[in-house]
Amino acid sequence: MTEALVRAGVWKQLVGQEPAVEILGAAAAAAARIVDGESVTPGAMTHAWLLTGPPGSGRSVAARTFAAALQCSTGTGCGGCNGCRTAAAGTHADVRLVVPEGLSISVAEMRALVQAAARRPSTGHWQVVIIEDADRLTEGASNALLKAVEEPPERTVFLLCAPSDHPEDVSVTIRSRCRLVNLRTPPPEAIAQVLVERDGIDPELAEWAASVCGGHVGRARRLATDENSRNRRAAVLRIPLGLRRPSDVFACADELISAAEGDATEESKVRDESERSELRTAMGGDGTGKGVASAKRAADAAVRALEKRQKSRATRTQRDTLDLALVDLAAFYRDVLVTSSGAGARLNHPDHAADITAAAGQWSPDSTLRRLEAVLACRDAIGLNVKPRIAVEAMVTTLRHG
Template sequence: MTDPYAELVGQASAVEAVAAAARDAHRADGGLGVMTHAWLITGPPGSGRSNLAYAFATALLAETADDPAAAAQEEARTRAQVDARTHPDLAVLASDRVTITIEEVRRLVTASQYSPSVARYRVMVVEDADRMSERTSNVLLKALEEPPERTVWILCAPSEADLLPTIRSRVRVVRLRVPEPAQVAELLVQRDGVDAALALRAAEEAQSHIGMAHRLATDAEARSRRDDSIRLVLETDTVPKAVRGAARLLDIAKADSTALTQEREEAERGKALASMGVEPGAAVPPQLRGVLRQLEEDQKRRATRGLRDGVDRVLVDLLSVYRDVLMAQLGAGLPLVNAAWASEIAALAARTKPASTLKVLDAIADARRRLPANVPPLLALEAMLVSAVLERAA
């Protein structure tokens, strides 16, 4: 049986913390062990927050057995249910919206009051807990203050600062770190059979984001889109080019977002039709069309978030390029994130100053902050590129 924590590369201390807690939670006499009932898993994007949360949930939900073979079989069965999100004692809140709504949290809080049906604990996982407003967070806070004895909450967020202080004071924090690119590359080689050199380049360019590294290593079109965005920015040297370039960057982000969501949306529609007994290609009866309309509305909301995430991915790539430019200007001697662009980065570093590069980095960071504030992505990209051109000419 595979290790449920195998994909959490470079996270030995975090894995040991939750694994030890899960072991202590199951006492040999069948009673309840000493258990913290609210957890917060923090870490940068791609570090494996949700992977750790579901591995922890599996350990809590799987029944223990004296026979090693029986214990392994039970864990494998529970893992399959957790992976499919079908375990009766697991509840998950993973919103496709830009923010988690108060109604979603209220439903989850209500579900948390039920006693477990087959496992020793009932586990509530909240992905992206940082997407809750203050009012929504206060609904969750009430549930964390007095949780039922057999309910365990597992929240995931980039950092503790993304949650209310009152919530932070009621959770045990497990912090994930950024793994080394070589560790991510090794995972890609062993798990996905990727060529070692390609795996290392993908891990470096993804800045150790495991999911993004996997995409770059296994999807030639994703690599091509990333190269296009970097080439465009490096070649943009006038304001008119910046305006046109912003539109092109938005198109790249849309293509990347569509590539991520299209397959999922088609699978969701097929599953919905199958559950209603509608054959592929057959007309949907009028009385069932409301279900599909709701699915389509959910997918549209997801597309809004997906586009913002796609633009943010482009901006993160550009941050890495100008980070490399600054390192070259300062003679820091640190490895480049974008080694394949070393000559272009050296040329830009030679004809600009560190102060200008810092201002461009600030402009890119400003663009990232504007996206969640509902600034149109095209305007955010235009402002960023125009600033980059002006600083390059200064």
């Protein structure tokens, strides 16, 4: 059943997640029977789910796919009906998606969402609420969501997504009321196959991207299609063996920070300008003639509020980009430990095997481990709002000395 399911309809979007597809597919079928007024086994379908897994495993994709299957006219996630198509495209009236653009999800945003979710479905079978990065809920937002999860409306389903490396970031009271679905790291072979079949990428390039992406499907696609992403990764992986002089510490730290800032600026610029223009037009802020003064003042105030949110979003983008670079660095030192121990495990950076072997010959396992711990400590420090530049400079100093 599972193999046929993962190759059909909306489920084919989930790469290498056969066990999760089996669970979600069975729940969607049970949900369809509930809609038809049939009885189902207790627990076959529940109102709150927590989809968790390592970065890049496809948590949000799994949530959207499950939402599409719940709205499917056949209950199977066929991919061809109006419910499947609109839910997958993000335009279904009864599928609400919360994607935190800043560093957290506010209590005001969550209260408004819970209120909207209490309504009966308008066009679909279920009112579905998807909360990406549920670990970013503030305490107040968690409390607002908890009340809805404890006493859910009859036809409302909450789908929460959170990384598995920090499950404690999601309130234990919320976790205890959700059905847990663990996603796994997709194997490189499955990632390469989807890059070739879905994105039309050259098989050799797809195989390389899949082997170095750390199981992150989205990143594999970026590496295969964006030369700048490949160049940034190469620059990061030059750092471990490039720290020869004291001045290299600050040069490498500056390169890491500048690359993250550049990515955030590049990603945000076009979107920010478009949002500001659309907002001013919608509020009449660019109008002329009599009686427009109040509209201009209201538009200016709204634009200032928007710019504040955009600044928060840019900060998050910068930190996410920097964290990706730190993950690459940590994987390099992990590969050095694997090589020096002769474990024979698969390398995260097989295309840098020569540098990894050279480092294993130069460093003792203890010094390699200290370097790895410095990278992980830097990630933790940035997560605690230490200024990125200070955290990175402290890390690179340890990387040089070992």
